[in-house]
Amino acid sequence: MSNIEIKRPEILAPAGDVECIKNSLKFGADAVYLAGKQFGMRTASKNFDNDELKKAVELAHSYGSKLYVTCNTLPRNNEMAVLPDFLSYADEIGVDAFIIADLGVFELAKKYAPNVERHISTQAGIVNSDTANAWYNMGASRVVLAREMTFDDIVDIRAKIPKELEIECFVHGAMCVSFSGRCLISSYLTGRDANRGDCAQPCRWKYHLYEENREGQFFPVEEADGGTYLYNSRDMCMIEHIPELVESGISSLKIEGRAKSAYYCAVTTNAYRHAVNDYMKERENYTLKPWIKEELEKISHREYNTGFYLGKEPGQVTSNGGYIRHYDVVAVCESNEGNVSNITQRNKFFVGDTLDVLPPSGIPFTTVCKELKNKYGVAVDSAPHAMEELIMTTDKEIPPSSVIRKKRS
Missing domain, CATH: 3.20.20.70 (Aldolase class I)
Structure with missing residues (x-):
């Protein structure tokens, strides 16, 4: 190179x-x-x-x-x-x-x-x-x-x-x-044309095998009890x-x-x-x-x-059709004064939780939620309502526009 x-x-x-x-x-x-x-x-x-x-x-x-x-x-x-x-x-x-x-x-x-x-x-x-x-x-x-x-x-x-x-x-x-081809699976199975932006993603579905002489009886093609996702x-x-x-x-x-x-x-x-x-x-x-x-x-x-970059085929995940998810976004910081932030809640979290913050600088850090108040100034133990406006006190300053996350148990 x-x-x-x-x-x-x-x-x-x-x-x-x-x-x-x-x-x-x-x-x-x-x-x-x-x-x-x-x-x-x-x-x-x-x-x-x-x-x-x-x-x-x-x-x-x-x-x-x-x-x-x-x-x-x-x-x-x-x-x-x-x-x-x-x-x-x-x-x-x-x-x-x-x-x-x-x-x-x-x-x-x-x-x-x-x-x-x-x-x-x-x-x-x-x-x-x-x-x-x-x-x-x-x-x-x-x-x-x-x-x-x-x-x-x-x-x-x-x-x-x-x-x-x-x-x-x-x-x-x-x-x-x-990959880079013109896929027709979605059009064939659902009438939704992948080449015009309307793919139904049938490659992510679970499939079973039928034998023509045993009508109504399917034979699972599977690597695990959950079935097989052949094209995923x-x-x-x-x-x-x-x-x-x-x-x-x-x-x-x-x-x-x-x-x-x-x-x-x-x-x-x-x-x-x-x-x-x-x-x-x-x-x-x-x-x-x-x-x-x-x-x-x-x-x-x-x-x-790594796709095809290294000369290997990327292959499929045949055991499941779902996502790996280790973190949830719990809030976004709208503004702050020192360690007190005005936030908009996205998922439930509690006072005492350790939170993972992605600030506009892009360098993540963790902080602890010390106190939560609703918009009326009343102390609450948790943030259970989506898009609720809250006032949060933490042990570190959270810059405005930061994304606040919590690791899943």
């Missing part, structure tokens, strides 16, 4: 709603990707109407960050008819780039949004330099490589494309069983491989999760931000700080894996 020009990669964070974009930016995203109400691959997210999209662009730019809009569905003719107006509007409000999978959408974006860069989605399945160069010659400024790439593959592609063409790769989050992919986590990611010439480290919570956006963005900053500062002396890796265990996730 010694011939690769080493540059600080962009941290690209997801946002499914307004709270998510605020957290992604607050915790260090160089850029945020999101979708309008149409043409994005996550209809399960709230997404952004035109007014919200304009405010999101302004918010991102106020942080000195960029905002990318996903137009990566495979739209039908009736959808293409309304696309030009959306593209023109995005150009008008200052969107920095579109993420595109379809060639027709790519050409329309050139015509109706000439000031917006065009990035090629992982849905396009780019696995070689000839394809990357073809997109570059048509006007793409970035390619999001297929998720099946190894480090050696990426280095080889980087060496054979123009230095101006950026490479973006997923480094964290959920992985589809079809692990989650990706590349936090332990920052040096390889940077030295491969990847321009942007992308975090999956537009359907995930604002808390997820904060934790993942913060972890990769600190890890990259540390590596760029320390280089040969770099070691991953233990707290950074621990942070990624404080969000809900499936079993972690």
Whole structure:
């Protein structure tokens, strides 16, 4: 990798709603990707109407960050008819780039949004330099490589494309069983088209086997009593491989999760931000700080894996379809005076609990809840009501905008 020009990669964070974009930016995203109400691959997210999209662009730019809009569905003719107006509007409000999978959408974006860069989605399945160069010659400024790439593959592609063409790769989050392909399982089983943002995630379901001559009788295909989840992919986590990611010439480290919570956006963005900053500062002396890796265990996730980067198949978690979850968010700090904080409750906790705090600086610490009062100033023993406003006294000062967590028993 010694011939690769080493540059600080962009941290690209997801946002499914307004709270998510605020957290992604607050915790260090160089850029945020999101979708309008149409043409994005996550209809399960709230997404952004035109007014919200304009405010999101302004918010991102106020942080000195960029905002990318996903137009990566495979739209039908009736959808293409309304696309030009959306593209023109995005150009008008200052969107920095579109993420595109379809060639027709790519050409329309050139015509109706000439000031917006065009990035090629992982849905396009780019696995070689000839394809990357073809997109570059048509006007793409970035390619999001297929998720099946190894480090050696990426280095080889980087060496054979123009230095101006950026490479973006997923480094964290959920992985589809079809990875970079066009999956039809959801359409076949439910009528919900995964290629138009409406995946029902049937790959996460439990399956049984039937024998054709024994109608109504099923034979469990199982590794445990709970049944078998044949297609349930692990989650990706590349936090332990920052040096390889940077030295491969990847321009942007992308975090999956537009359907995930604002808390997820904060934790993942913060972890990769600190890890990259540390590596760029320390280089040969770099070691991953233990707290950074621990942070990624404080969000809900499936079993972690390194995808295809190391030349191995990530595989599936066949024994269960659920998440690993060690921590709960119990409150958010709205404001404070010394060790007294005004908080909004999210999950139940008690006076005397040890709480884990993620402040805007991104360096977590623990503190003890010494006292709780409701908004009328009456002392209470616990915080049982979601979104209740409370006054909390702790043994350490909690900065405003901090996320407050509690480890599960």
